[in-house]
Each structure stands twice: as structure tokens, then as C-alpha cells.
Amino acid sequence: MKTWLTTTDHKRIGLLYFWTAFGFFLIGGLEALIIRAQLARPDGGLGVSAETFNQLFTMHGTTMVFLALMPLSAAFFNFMIPLQIGARDVAFPRLNAFSYWVFLLGGLFLNASFIAGPLFGADRLSVAPDAGWFGYENLTSRQFSPGPNVDFWLLGLQILGIASLAAGFNFIVTILNMRAPGMRMLRLPPFTWMTLITQFLVITAFPVITVALVLLMFDRFFGTHFFVPQGGGDPILWQHLFWMFGHPEVYILILPAMGIVSEVLPTFSKKPLFGYTVVVYSGVVIAFLGWSVWSHHMFSSGLGPIADSVFAGTTMLIAIPTGVKIFNWIGTLWGGQIRFTTSLLFAVGFIAMFIIGGLSGVSHASAPSDLQQTDTYYVVAHIHYVLFGGTILGLFAGMYYWWPKMTGRLLSESLGKVHFWLTMIGMNLAFFPMHFSGLLGMPRRIYTYSSELGVTGFNQASTIGAFLIGLATLVFVWNLLRTRWQPISAPHNPWGGATLEWAIPSPPPVYNFTVIPTVESRMPLWQTERHAPMRPLPERPPAPIHVPGGSWWPLITATGLPVMAIGALSHVIPVVLAGAAVVIVGIYRWAYEPFEM
Amino acid sequence: MTHGSAHAHEAGAGAHRTSMGLDSRKMAFWAFIGSECLLFGSLISTYLVYKGRSLTGPFPHEILNIPFTSFSTFDLLMSSLAMVLALAAVQRGDMKQGKLWLLVTALLGLVFLAGQFWEFSHFVREGLGLTTNLFGSTFYVLTGTHGAHVTVGVIWLLTLWVQALRGKLGPANAMTVEITGLYWHFVDVVWIVIFTVVYLIQ
Amino acid sequence: MSEQAHATTATYLRIAAILVMITLIEVGVFYVPTFQALLVPILLVLSAVKFTLVVMFYMHLKFDNRFFAFLFGGPLLLGVAVVVSLLFIFYGAVRLRTGT
Numbered sequence: 049m050k051t052w053l054t055t056t057d058h059k060r061i062g063l064l065y066f067w068t069a070f071g072f073f074l075i076g077g078l079e080a081l082i083i084r085a086q087l088a089r090p091d092g093g094l095g096v097s098a099e100t101f102n103q104l105f106t107m108h109g110t111t112m113v114f115l116a117l118m119p120l121s122a123a124f125f126n127f128m129i130p131l132q133i134g135a136r137d138v139a140f141p142r143l144n145a146f147s148y149w150v151f152l153l154g155g156l157f158l159n160a161s162f163i164a165g166p167l168f169g170a171d172r173l174s175v176a177p178d179a180g181w182f183g184y185e186n187l188t189s190r191q192f193s194p195g196p197n198v199d200f201w202l203l204g205l206q207i208l209g210i211a212s213l214a215a216g217f218n219f220i221v222t223i224l225n226m227r228a229p230g231m232r233m234l235r236l237p238p239f240t241w242m243t244l245i246t247q248f249l250v251i252t253a254f255p256v257i258t259v260a261l262v263l264l265m266f267d268r269f270f271g272t273h274f275f276v277p278q279g280g281g282d283p284i285l286w287q288h289l290f291w292m293f294g295h296p297e298v299y300i301l302i303l304p305a306m307g308i309v310s311e312v313l314p315t316f317s318k319k320p321l322f323g324y325t326v327v328v329y330s331g332v333v334i335a336f337l338g339w340s341v342w343s344h345h346m347f348s349s350g351l352g353p354i355a356d357s358v359f360a361g362t363t364m365l366i367a368i369p370t371g372v373k374i375f376n377w378i379g380t381l382w383g384g385q386i387r388f389t390t391s392l393l394f395a396v397g398f399i400a401m402f403i404i405g406g407l408s409g410v411s412h413a414s415a416p417s418d419l420q421q422t423d424t425y426y427v428v429a430h431i432h433y434v435l436f437g438g439t440i441l442g443l444f445a446g447m448y449y450w451w452p453k454m455t456g457r458l459l460s461e462s463l464g465k466v467h468f469w470l471t472m473i474g475m476n477l478a479f480f481p482m483h484f485s486g487l488l489g490m491p492r493r494i495y496t497y498s499s500e501l502g503v504t505g506f507n508q509a510s511t512i513g514a515f516l517i518g519l520a521t522l523v524f525v526w527n528l529l530r531t532r533w534q535p536i537s538a539p540h541n542p543w544g545g546a547t548l549e550w551a552i553p554s555p556p557p558v559y560n561f562t563v564i565p566t567v568e569s570r571m572p573l574w575q576t577e578r579h580a581p582m583r584p585l586p587e588r589p590p591a592p593i594h595v596p597g598g599s600w601w602p603l604i605t606a607t608g609l610p611v612m613a614i615g616a617l618s619h620v621i622p623v624v625l626a627g628a629a630v631v632i633v634g635i636y637r638w639a640y641e642p643f644e645m
Numbered sequence: 646m647t648h649g650s651a652h653a654h655e656a657g658a659g660a661h662r663t664s665m666g667l668d669s670r671k672m673a674f675w676a677f678i679g680s681e682c683l684l685f686g687s688l689i690s691t692y693l694v695y696k697g698r699s700l701t702g703p704f705p706h707e708i709l710n711i712p713f714t715s716f717s718t719f720d721l722l723m724s725s726l727a728m729v730l731a732l733a734a735v736q737r738g739d740m741k742q743g744k745l746w747l748l749v750t751a752l753l754g755l756v757f758l759a760g761q762f763w764e765f766s767h768f769v770r771e772g773l774g775l776t777t778n779l780f781g782s783t784f785y786v787l788t789g790t791h792g793a794h795v796t797v798g799v800i801w802l803l804t805l806w807v808q809a810l811r812g813k814l815g816p817a818n819a820m821t822v823e824i825t826g827l828y829w830h831f832v833d834v835v836w837i838v839i840f841t842v843v844y845l846i847q
Numbered sequence: 848m849s850e851q852a853h854a855t856t857a858t859y860l861r862i863a864a865i866l867v868m869i870t871l872i873e874v875g876v877f878y879v880p881t882f883q884a885l886l887v888p889i890l891l892v893l894s895a896v897k898f899t900l901v902v903m904f905y906m907h908l909k910f911d912n913r914f915f916a917f918l919f920g921g922p923l924l925l926g927v928a929v930v931v932s933l934l935f936i937f938y939g940a941v942r943l944r945t946g947t
């Protein structure tokens with residue numbers, strides 16, 4: 049237990065990220081099922097009140113984006129990046145532990161809002177955030193949202209931002225500076241490349257949301273008018289700041305999944321990734337363009353014809369590098385010796401579903417057509433095809449692929465196939481009809497609809513689909529849990545992968561590599577035209593390997609942050625100061641603690 | 646904590662071989678500074694977007710004190726000079742000079758903070774509070790964030806100074822001083838921008 | 848730590864003198880009525896020069912590894928681009944709404 053609390057081992061931190069994020073994924077999924085049950089019939093199937101419904105969809109979106117998908121990607125960054133680049137750990141192991149604890153505590157803080165009502169003289173289930181995952185002004189102003197709901201949201205996101213930023217610096221340095229000899233930049237595995245690009249987006253986009261949240265905090269706590277029209281402020285500024293962060297954020301969510309798919313497809317087609325360099329560079333272009341499109345979320349706010357046209361143009365441009373990647377993936381499969389493992393199925397499912405999501409994206413890249421679609425279920429369909437059909441299917445592909453490396457145990461392929469097909473059927477049944485209900489005029493985020501709107505059938509289909517996804521997820525949970533009772537028996541390289549993580553035992557020893565390998569090709573474990581496969585590493589380290597001990601300070605420093613947030617939430621200054629004191633003491637002890645790599 | 650080595654540095658990588666031949670901590674710090682550009686960029690955007698949109702006074706031209714702030718600017722520029730001299734001294738192993746210039750840098754930082762404190766309280770007396778108008782809100786949040794950065798820098802510099810007094814800072818820690826310097830100079834260049842955008846261009 | 852040619856104390860002092868001089872010019876320009884029309888561009892250029900001098904010499908980017916310049920310059924340019932485009936979009940939309 050203690051060794052887990054103080055651990056600085058990237059593999060353990062990866063597992064912690066995985067289980068925590070997966071737990072939040074289940075919570076977010078439960079919220080979605082309640083939403084769908086409510087919408088199963090006109091006029092409300094469950095009798096959920098409008099207030100509760102607002103909290104459910106807000107927490108669903110916030111949880112899935114910040115507590116499930118980002119940290120599930122982070123689980124793979126943590127576990128896989130040092131292995132893929134041939135390193136013993138990340139560049140800053142303690143900072144890595146700090147990121148995890150901050151994420152965990154931030155997530156708990158946000159979710160505590162569900163039960164915290166009585167502390168504020170309100171009912172349970174009444175003070176959770178309720179202004180949508182993008183928290184539009186002036187729904188979030190004190191005037192229209194006097195309770196602590198939005199405070200939970202803004203303080204929680206502020207905490208989570210710290211975790212992401214710290215991890216961002218850490219992984220940039222790790223990938224650039226900790227590579228094994230010979231691991232040149234253009235020999236990095238595609239997952240590592242996409243991670244690197246993602247982290248650059250993180251360290252540039254998160255400061256913007258930090259500022260937006262600070263301004264919101266000043267409005268709510270100190271009575272400024274940054275977003276309040278009565279004082280001259282402009283709610284539209286919030287939209288700009290949010291989406292300047294928000295659009296890079298959607299690429300932060302999808303690029304890691306693209307990286308995973310670019311690992312899985314070559315392995316199971318026994319062919320190198322088609323156009324590796326193009327995949328890498330199109331990732332860079334996507335990130336770059338990702339910064340230039342934010343106002344496509346704001347067409348309906350009245351930007352004027354010039355801005356509308358510019359943002360429509362840049363948005364359509366982004367479809368080009370995205371399309372390039374899709375052709376590269378298809379080219380990788382083309383003519384390969386394909387093995388239809390669960391992991392490959394999910395990767396192929398990713399390509400197919402992501403294309404649908406991309407197409408609906410292009411359809412609202414055009415401002416006039418977006419005005420018909422924005423704030424309707426059509427956008428909900430889009431985001432679920434890219435985030436579920438894209439990110440989540442990609443993450444599942446990664447879970448089936450890397451689970452044996454992470455735990456030494458293989459997941460059941462037959463349960464995996466059940467999981468895959470149920471997921472595919474469920475997601476298309478759930479999300480495809482939303483295109484229709486949206487175009488027929490069903491707004492998003494309403495807790496009831498009338499049967500006269502003519503969307504009842506579509507909604508019923510969506511609800512059935514959602515419960516199928518729920519069932520599929522239960523199958524997956526069972527698949528994960530049952531491996532715990534199996535012996536550790538996975539070989540080093542169960543799939544015949546080409547990258548360094550497959551050169552070492554499953555699960556890897558603490559020090560990862562008995563000797564740091566020297567890399568001579570982009571696919572070190574494969575026979576290529578010019579290179580023989582890397583020779584196996586020695587079974588035992590030839591010289592004793594020094595592994596850093598654990599540290600308490602990352603955890604202790606991290607606890608200061610939610611304490612500060614609780615103080616702010618309840619307007620008790622001494623608690624804020626106490627939290628700050630914990631952070632300061634933690635940082636000092638951390639800085640002067642003997643700790644060696 | 647498995648052994649009692651006296652060296653306390655996070656990135657052992659800093660001392661050992663790295664793939665780019667660069668110190669890991671320094672690289673992380675440059676990335677952090679890059680990230681800070683977006684933080685201050687967003688704050689400055691907010692200030693500029695709301696420029697001239699205050700509904701009531703006091704307005705910038707009625708209240709900003711250029712001679713006083715020019716002095717603060719001068720003070721901060723001099724602190725940057727002191728900082729490079731401190732670093733050069735530590736790198737040479739001249740800890741006497743090193744200590745002196747670290748202290749001077751921190752003191753000049755304190756002078757800046759005292760000036761900001763005086764400026765803020767003067768403005769409040771003149772009727773410009775945080776919530777008076779958009780100018781007040783954007784001004785205090787932007788310059789206050791900068792001031793918070795200066796505060797962190799002063800504490801950091803004083804920490805190094807105390808370490809130096811206790812004989813625990815030497816040429817072997819030059820990288821720590823260099824990184825402190827990067828932070829300090831960055832805070833200075835942010836002020837260069839704020840001085841122009843907020844004070845001179847009214 | 849870097850082995851490259853480092854600036855000397857004399858350089859540091861010279862840079863400091865230039866920085867102070869530019870600051871004086873800035874403040875001077877601010878008070879001279881004839882410059883009012885050109886005030887904004889002049890001040891922006893002058894402060895950009897100061898910014899560059901500090902970054903190049905005091906933060907050693909001129910002598911240090913080019914990669915650091917990229918780590919700093921990339922986000923910096925991004926930040927500037929974002930600030931400028933936000934101003935254009937925002938004011939464009941405000942004009943549209945208020946009909947001015």
C-alpha cells in the first residue's frame with residue numbers, strides 16, 4: 049500500500065491512471081444511461097427533473113472529457129512512452145506521481161458535488177455543476193447560478209489543468225531527451241509521436257482555459273464583470289477563450305487514439321505503417337491548424353461574414369491532414385497478412401466510425417449549414433462519432449493490445465469479440481439516429497420533448513443503443529477482472545509487434561531494460577530491408593541497476609490543492625491558506641529531498 | 646529515499662547523457678516559459694478586448710502614473726542585470742559576488758513589489774477598485790498576475806541566497822541559478838510588454 | 848553549463864544601458880505631442896527591441912541551443928497570433944452588432 053502511495057515508477061502510475069480513469073468512465077457512462085432512460089419516451093421516461101438533468105449532462109461531458117478519455121490516454125503515455133523510447137523512467141518521476149494525484153483528487157472533488165448538497169443547505173444531487181461542459185456565460189454568472197454548482201466546476205477544472213500541464217512538460221522532455229541511443233526522432237513509434245504533439249497542445253491550450261476560469265472565478269467570487277453585460281463585460285469573450293482551448297482540446301483527445309491505431313494496424317497486418325513520415329507530419333499539421341479553427345463553435349454568435357468564411361475555410365482545411373491519415377491506415381491494411389484480433393477490430397472500427405464523425409464535422413464547417421445544426425442533436429451525433437467512435441474505440445484497441453504488456457495476462461479474445469460487436473451495434477444504434485433527431489429540430493440538453501416533434505422513434509433507438517453499449521462495457525469489465533485470477537503467462541511479444549516495449553518481459557521489471565538497447569531502425573524487432581531484428585536483451589542486468597526510491601511529497605503537495613479549493617468553495621480563507629501552506633511546504637521538501645535516478 | 650546521496654535533483658538525466666545533450670530541467674523550464682506566453686497572452690487579450698469599454702471612470706489616462714511606473718520598469722531592468730551578474734559569478738565559482746548579486750536581484754524585486762503595492766493602494770484611494778469598471782478588473786488581474794510571478798521569483802531568489810549563505814550553493818548548482826534566472830528574466834520581459842500595452846498606449 | 852561563447856560582464860552592462868535608454872525614449876515619445884500619431888507603432892517596435900535584447904542576451908538564447916529558441920518562440924508566436932486574431936474577430940463582431 050505504502051509503496052503505491054509513494055511510487056514514482058511510471059508503470060505503476062500508468063496502472064493507477066488506468067483504473068482511476070476507468071472508474072470515472074463507468075460513472076460517466078452511468079450518467080449517460082440515466083439521460084437516455086429519461087429521453088426514452090416523450091415527456092420524460094424517468095421523471096428526472098430539469099435541474100437534475102442539467103447536472104447529469106454537465107457531469108457526463110465533463111467527466112468523459114477530463115476524467116475518462118484524457119487520463120485513459122495518460123495511462124498509456126505513462127506506461128508505454130518510456131518503454132517505447134528505451135528509457136528507465138520518465139524525465140521527472142516525482143512530477144509524474146504529482147500529476148496522477150492531482151488528477152485523482154481533482155476528479156474526486158468534482159464528483160463530490162453530487163453528495164455535497166447538505167453542506168450547503170441543499171438536497172443531495174442539487175449542487176453538481178449544471179451549466180454544460182463548456183460552461184457558457186451567462187449561465188455561469190452568480191446572478192443566474194447562485195449556488196456552488198459552477199464553483200465546483202471551475203475549481204475542479206482548475207485543479208485538473210495543473211495535472212495536465214505538469215504531465216505535458218514531463219512528457220515533452222521525456223520524449224525529446226530520454227531516448228535510447230539511435231532512437232532518432234523519425235524512428236519514434238507513431239504513438240510516441242502523437243503523444244509528443246498532444247503534449248505541445250496541452251501546454252499551449254491549457255493556460256488559456258486557466259485564464260478563462262480565473263476570470264470566471266473573479267466574476268463569481270469578487271464581483272467583477274468580465275462576462276457580465278451590466279458591467280460592460282461580454283459573455284462572448286468566454287466563448288472565445290473556452291474554444292481557443294476547446295478546439296485544441298478535441299485534438300488532445302483524438303491524437304493519442306490515432307497514435308494507438310497507428311501501432312495496432314502495422315502489427316496485425318505484418319506491414320510497416322504506410323507513409324510513416326506522412327502520418328507524423330500530418331499530426332503536426334493537425335495540431336497547428338487545430339489552433340486556427342476555434343470560432344467554428346461560435347458561428348451562431350454572429351461573427352460577421354469575413355470571420356465566418358475564414359473559420360469555415362480553416363475548418364475544412366483540417367479535414368485534409370485528417371483524411372491523409374485515414375488513407376495511410378487503409379494503405380497499411382492493404383495487402384497485409386491481417387489477423388483479426390479484437391485489437392485490430394477496434395482499430396478498424398475506429399477508422400470507419402471516425403470517417404462518419406469527420407463527415408458530419410465537415411458538414412457543420414460551413415457556417416450556413418451549421419446554423420441548422422448547432423445546438424441540436426446533430427452536434428451530439430458528431431461529437432459521439434469522433435469521441436466514442438474515434439477516441440474510445442482507439443483506446444479499446446490499445447487496451448487489448450497492451451494489456452498483456454501491462455499485466456502479463458492476455459484478455460480473452462472471444463469475450464473481446466462480443467465486446468467489440470456489441471459496442472459497434474450499440475454505438476451506431478445510439479448515435480446514428482441523433483443525426484435525424486437533430487436535423488428534425490430536437491435541441492440538445494433538453495430533459496423532455498413532445499411527441500409532436502416526431503423524434504420519438506429516433507430517441508427510442510438511441511436509448512436502446514446506449515444500453516447495448518452499457519452491456520458491452522460490462523462484458524469488458526468482466527474480461528478485465530477475470531484476468532486477475534489468471535497466472536502471469538504472457539510472452540514478451542504476444543502479437544509480434546515491432547517496437548521496443550515488446551523486447552522486454554510482460555509485465556516489465558522495475559528497471560524496464562536490463563541494458564539500454566541501441567536502436568538501428570524504426571522497427572527494431574522486425575526484419576527490414578536493411579536491418580536484422582535487434583538481438584534479444586540479456587535476461588538479467590549485467591550490472592546492478594539503480595532504481596529511485598519513492599517519495600511522499602508528490603502526494604502531499606497534491607493534497608494542498610483540493611484543500612484550497614474547498615476553502616474557496618466555502619469562502620473560508622484560513623482553509624485556503626492552510627491548503628497553500630501544504631503546497632509550499634510540499635514543494636520545499638520535494639526540492640530538497642535526496643532523490644536520484 | 647533508499648540512499649543518502651547529497652544531490653537533490655529531479656532529473657538525474659540532467660547530469661547523465663541525454664538524447665539531445667541538453668539539461669532536462671532546463672528544457673522543461675523553457676517549455677514552461679513557452680506555456681506562460683499563452684497565459685499572459687490570454688490576459689493581455691482580455692485587457693485589450695475591453696480597452697475603452699469601461700462604463701464609468703476612472704479611466705486609464707486619469708489615473709496611470711507614468712513617471713512612477715517608468716521607475717518601476719527601470720528597477721526591474723536593473724534586477725535582470727543583477728541576475729545575469731549573479732549567474733556569471735556562480736558559474737565562475739565566485740560565491741561572494743554570487744551571493745551579493747542574488748541578494749541585489751531579490752531586493753530590486755522587493756522594491757518593484759512595494760511600488761506595485763503603493764500603486765494599487767493609491768488607485769483604490771482614487772476610486773479605482775477591482776470591481777469599479779472593466780479597466781479596473783482587467784488592470785488588476787493582469788498586473789496582479791504579473792506581481793504574483795514576481796513574488797514567487799523573490800521567494801525563489803531568497804531561497805537560493807540562504808542556500809548560498811549556508812554554503813550549499815556552488816558552481817555545481819549553476820544550472821539551478823540559471824533556471825531561476827530564466828524565470829526572472831521572463832517575468833521582466835512580460836513587464837516590458839505590460840508597460841507598453843497598459844501604461845504607454847492608453 | 849553550455850560550452851558556447853558566453854557574453855561577458857561588459858556585454859551585460861552595455862545591454863543594460865541600451866535597455867535603459869530605450870525606456871527613456873519610450874517615455875519621452877509618450878510625452879512629445881508631435882509623435883502622437885505614430886505613438887503606437889513606435890512604442891510597439893521599441894518594446895519588441897527590449898524584449899528581444901533581454902531574451903537574446905540575458906536569457907542567453909543567442910548563444911544557447913537553437914531548440915530552446917523553438918520551445919520558447921513557437922508558443923510566443925502562437926500567443927501573438929492568437930491575441931491579434933482575437934482582437935480582429937472581437938471588434939469585427941462588436942461593430943456588426945452595434946452597427947458602427
Ligand code: HEM
Nearest residue numbers: 298302344345363367406409410412413422427431434435
Ligand atoms: C474533419 C474534422 C472535423 C471537423 C471539420 C469538425 C467540425 C466541427 C464543428 C464545425 C463543430 C461545431 C458544431 C456546432 O457546435 O455547431 C464541431 C463540434 C465539435 N467537435 Fe468537431 N470536427 C472535426 C473533428 C473532430 C474531432 C476529431 C473531435 C474530437 C475527437 C471533434 C470534437 C468535437 C466536439 C467535442 C464538438 C462539440 C462541442 C460541443 O458543442 O459540445 N471534432 N466540430
Ligand SMILES: [Cu+2]
Nearest residue numbers: 295298344345
Ligand atoms: Cu472545434
